[in-house]
Amino acid sequence: MTQTKGTALITGASAGIGAIYADRLARRGHDLILVARNRQRLASLARRLANETGRKVETVEADLTSPADLRRVEDILKTNIGISVLVNNAGVGAAAPLIASDVEKMEDMINLNVTALTRLTYAAVPGFVARGNGTIINIASVVAIAPEVLNGVYGGSKAFVLAFSHSLVHELAGKGIRVQAVLPGATATEFWDVAGTPVHQLPAQTVMSADDLVDAALAGLDLGETVTIPSLPDKAEWDRHETARLAMTNRLSSAIPASRYNLARA
Numbered sequence: 001m002t003q004t005k006g007t008a009l010i011t012g013a014s015a016g017i018g019a020i021y022a023d024r025l026a027r028r029g030h031d032l033i034l035v036a037r038n039r040q041r042l043a044s045l046a047r048r049l050a051n052e053t054g055r056k057v058e059t060v061e062a063d064l065t066s067p068a069d070l071r072r073v074e075d076i077l078k079t080n081i082g083i084s085v086l087v088n089n090a091g092v093g094a095a096a097p098l099i100a101s102d103v104e105k106m107e108d109m110i111n112l113n114v115t116a117l118t119r120l121t122y123a124a125v126p127g128f129v130a131r132g133n134g135t136i137i138n139i140a141s142v143v144a145i146a147p148e149v150l151n152g153v154y155g156g157s158k159a160f161v162l163a164f165s166h167s168l169v170h171e172l173a174g175k176g177i178r179v180q181a182v183l184p185g186a187t188a189t190e191f192w193d194v195a196g197t198p199v200h201q202l203p204a205q206t207v208m209s210a211d212d213l214v215d216a217a218l219a220g221l222d223l224g225e226t227v228t229i230p231s232l233p234d235k236a237e238w239d240r241h242e243t244a245r246l247a248m249t250n251r252l253s254s255a256i257p258a259s260r261y262n263l264a265r266a
Contacts, residue, residue, distance in 0.1 A: 004055070005029040006084025009077060011064060011120065014041035016189035017139060018089040020214040022049060022057075028218075030085060031056040035073055037063050064090050064116035065108055077123035085135045086124045088117045088161075093141075094151035106153040113157035118164065125172070132176040137221065138165045142185045142229065145241075158183075162227070169226050182217040184208070185231040 008025045012018040014036035022032055026049045034057065036042050042059040050057045060076065062069035077083060091113045094101060121136060128134025140161040147155030165181035172179060186207045213230055220228030232238060257263050 004031055007031040007033055007056075007080065007082045008085035008087060009033040009035065009073075009080075009083050009124075010087040010089060011035045011073070011116075012090030013087075014038045014045060017184070017187065017210050017214060018087070019045055020210050021087050021089060021137075024214055024218055025085065025087075026053040026055045026057070029055075031058075031082070033058045033060060033076065033080075033083070035060045035062050035064070035090070037061065064120075065111045070116055070119060074119055074123035077120060078127065081127060081131065083124065083127070084133060085137070086120065087137045087139070088120060089137075089139045090116065091139065091157075093154045095154075096151055098152055101151060101153070106151075109153055110157055113154075114160050117161060121164070121168070125168075125177070128177050129172070129175050134176070135178040135221070136165075136168065136180070137217070138179070138181045140165070140181050140183050142183045142231070144181075144183055165226070178221070179226060180217075180221050181227050182220070183227065183229045184213050184217075185229075187213050 005028065008021075008030040010018050010021050010025070010032065013022050013032075013034035015038070018034075018036065022034055022045060026032055032046075032049065032055060034042055034046060036059075039059075039061045042061060046057040046059050049055065060073060062073055064070050064073065077086065092109050094105070094109065117138065121138075124134065124136065128136075138161050141154075141158040143149050143155040144158040144162040147159060149155070162181050162183070165179055168177075168179045187210055188207050189210050208231060216230035217228050220230070227238065227242075229238060
């Protein structure tokens with residue numbers, strides 16, 4: 001067994017992308033804290049990974065839309081000095097348009113995709129800064145930059161994750177902390193059943209396996225990428241997008257409206 005690289009806390013860890021992150025990070029030498037709602041799945045995964053990797057695997061049954069459960073996980077991040085990686089993977093999606101969506105479910109989506117992710121990050125970062133190291137992996141989605149594709153609230157929630165990750169990269173620069181936003185395209189998980197569009201209804205050539213998605217995302221982390229889009233063939237496309245975005249930054253605020261609006265001046 002390799003020497004531990006610290007503990008990785010992974011949310012939404014009982015199945016799909018989260019469970020594969022658990023497998024891969026354990027094999028890279030991390031002990032694990034697995035957080036999810038499904039106790040049986042968590043226990044089964046924890047037993048398998050402990051047996052196969054020899055790593056210490058803890059489980060936390062928690063619904064991150066429950067304030068009490070969320071606080072319990074926050075407390076773990078605040079007090080466990082062995083945690084070196086936070087994978088904010090827990091999330092839910094939707095495919096229906098606004099007028100066909102239940103606003104209560106949309107609020108629940110925001111609570112999980114945005115609020116829980118934000119609070120867990122706030123809980124982890126002070127310790128990471130104090131220790132001078134740590135890694136935050138935020139699972140966003142390609143709808144962060146293509147919100148027209150699925151439900152708009154889902155796209156908006158993932159755009160938040162991307163913007164928040166950009167901000168973290170900026171604010172934590174020089175503090176020894178890695179931040180990565182992962183933007184999956186369509187991925188073969190239970191996500192699609194919950195979202196209302198079973199994965200078998202999608203064009204097969206657009207759907208990546210969850211194993212390939214996580215392996216590509218971790219390869220991107222190793223390469224030092226702050227934004228990883230595993231499906232995008234040419235990274236230069238993203239680089240051009242970012243260059244154009246950043247080039248506008250110093251021109252986005254002015255005392256004078258742009259001349260194209262032809263505002264009369266006294």
